[in-house]
Ligand SMILES: Nc1ncnc2c1ncn2[C@@H]1O[C@H](COP(=O)(O)OP(=O)(O)OP(=O)(O)O)[C@@H](O)[C@H]1O
């Protein structure tokens with residue numbers, strides 16, 4: 029997958045490994061907890077960035093797959109006493125199956141039509157979470173979801189969950205980078221380069237679009253299951269349309285055609301409300317403003333920032349020597 | 350196995366854009382293993398014909414038989430798989446990818462590994478990736494671009510971009526190669542080298558259909574010449590016969606021979 | 610007697626459906642006007658509606674302006690917001706991807722929502738109906754007069770807009786712009802001015818929708834997103850860019866919701882409407898009245 033990505037993964041893993049040290053500083057000790065949500069969110073945005081940046085498809089329905097994972101895990105474990113691991117697998121299969129059923133007709137749609145279709149799908153699932161009270165307890169949600177455990181070790185503490193979530197997220201990152209640097213990734217990017225040439229080279233775009241859609245749905249589902257087992261309580265608002273819109277925003281703000289950007293976007297948007305907390309009720313105003321500024325000044329997303337800084341510094345260094 | 354003598358048989362092919370008939374009731378065949386040139390004035394329908402043969406456009410009426418098999422309504426990827434590949438008059442490279450990656454896309458149709466396999470880097474998919482890489486290098490070598498492998502394709506000069514398109518097309522291991530004005534914009538030496546390259550490709554057993562305005566090149570390499578005018582066939586014969594055909598001269602020079 | 614009651618009810622649902630659908634239709638038309646000029650979906654469209662309602666409430670109940678005057682001033686103010694939005698946030702981004710512009714409109718909608726909260730707080734506001742609230746009886750259904758205002762104003766808007774696009778030079782220029790931006794500039798239509806106008810026009814439309822719905826449904830700072838969603842649904846279901854499509858689809862969505870809530874389940878009413886929308890898209894990917902040919906010419 030290229031040396032740069034390998035080095036990136038190495039440094040990023042070290043960062044993740046050491047990050048919990050901030051927990052020692054009392055003012056920011058809750059950052060470890062927030063980072064768990066960043067990790068869960070990043071699992072979804074990474075898949076979305078492959079879908080948007082490479083397959084050129086938009087989705088405003090990924091909160092639904094997150095929810096399908098969470099509810100499948102939650103219901104099977106808390107209500108039917110099934111072991112969390114097979115429940116997690118069941119969530120993946122359900123999400124993947126739903127993605128195939130919804131994706132096959134939807135991905136034939138273009139642009140805004142696709143946005144609307146995925147949005148409608150997400151909203152319908154959200155309504156189902158609210159209305160099938162016998163199964164989901166409706167708007168009240170339900171608790172008593174057990175923590176995950178493996179070989180007798182229970183993922184109970186914040187720290188244990190932090191490492192679990194980020195281990196999964198990094199595995200997903202590697203998985204996606206592998207795809208991007210393979211015949212599949214090349215095929216997907218070829219479609220952006222020249223659709224007509226890609227066609228005559230035998231690239232069957234629609235097949236990969238579906239595959240990527242299904243994979244991103246499965247990843248969102250895993251994130252949902254992990255969420256349910258960490259928080260131990262689920263209710264519908266977590267999985268609503270506005271979360272889908274936020275996910276989309278994270279991908280674009282991070283830098284659309286980059287899974288790294290998707291992680292950065294997830295981190296920024298997840299931490300932003302925390303940093304704007306001191307503004308109290310005006311946080312929403314500041315939130316909008318920050319987004320606006322990023323869109324105006326960083327057209328290629330946050331991920332392009334280091335490059336821009338680098339380029340603005342190097343000429344000066346060169347002229348000095 | 351029985352192999353028909355003609356690699357391509359086209360009958361009563363018609364394609365109109367709104368009121369404009371770009372190809373009208375066209376019949377012709379291409380025998381296996383030759384270089385056949387298609388010439389004709391601007392707007393005669395040559396590129397449209399390529400678009401029909403490669404499945405980019407679908408015809409209004411008519412039949413296309415490729416390698417003994419009717420392929421009239423096939424999609425581009427199905428045709429690529431069966432062995433039709435092409436280049437473009439207006440270069441269509443994946444300009445933000447490297448030269449090598451462009452050729453690697455050419456291997457796409459000849460490789461199989463899916464999303465899960467490449468994502469998990471299963472041993473079989475590593476082997477396949479390795480093979481893609483090596484084949485791609487081979488075809489780059491073949492057209493003489495091996496030194497440019499890691500450059501961005503969009504940064505190459507036009508002549509090399511055209512060569513790269515040929516390498517990419519060859520990487521699909523075609524039986525029939527469609528070249529749309531491959532020499533346009535090339536200088537004399539480059540054109541001469543291109544002519545050599547076409548002959549080598551033909552000698553490897555790949556049939557070539559060549560759309561070209563450069564008459565010297567056409568007369569030099571082609572075994573047969575089809576002449577189109579306003580989407581119709583006005584001649585289809587050996588180069589030397591076509592060259593002296595009054596109707597062809599008329600179409601090309603705009604001189605009305607009968608009254609001249 | 611039983612039957613009579615049922616028929617009454619069905620009539621009631623019909624009227625509710627058309628009323629709600631009218632609002633969706635107006636919002637949908639607003640989406641279309643901007644889409645036609647720019648190919649972007651303006652997710653801040655719902656904020657225009659919200660602003661229309663809240664500005665009107667302030668002008669009528671705090672400033673005590675007479676209703677007709679307040680109505681006009683509200684339109685002017687919200688139109689100005691549309692203009693500012695285009696000049697300050699959309700225009701500077703020209704030469705960019707549609708996706709980035711759409712995200713920009715999402716950011717703008719968050720910003721406008723924040724501003725509205727700053728000005729009006731989080732409460733819901735009521736607006737007095739345009740002409741009292743003594744119910745009338747029609748087809749055996751009892752309806753409040755505001756319903757008639759909503760339907761009447763919607764009809765009026767549709768007529769005026771079709772005259773505008775069909776008969777006036779500016780209107781025709783805007784449609785030409787819609788068909789082909791480059792060709793439009795070639796024949797001397799100032800495409801940028803048309804984009805600006807499109808934002809002003811759809812802001813003004815949104816304001817009207819907000820003012821006529823508030824007496825029936827109250828208004829609060831965060832209502833915009835929901836309204837935008839429904840309007841977006843109407844505009845897609847009708848076929849992007851198709852003016853009459855949005856009207857038909859808006860009313861259709863309103864009716865499905867209203868009958869769905871009354872006859873099936875109020876919890877699933879939105880799911881029914883969205884399910885119908887999905888079904889239509891799967892069968893006809895360019896919407897009810899949209900043409901597949903036209904949508905192929907657009908990138909989005
Ligand atoms: N997609 C299209 N839509 C409408 N008209 C088209 C299309 N493609 C080609 N045409 C028209 O069909 C006719 C044939 O065009 P074509 O490109 O096949 O000619 P050509 O022989 O390749 O010309 P040239 O030598 O200039 O490349 C022209 O009049 C052209 O304008």
Ligand SMILES: [Mg+2]
Pocket residue numbers: 395396397438
């Ligand atoms: Mg041509």
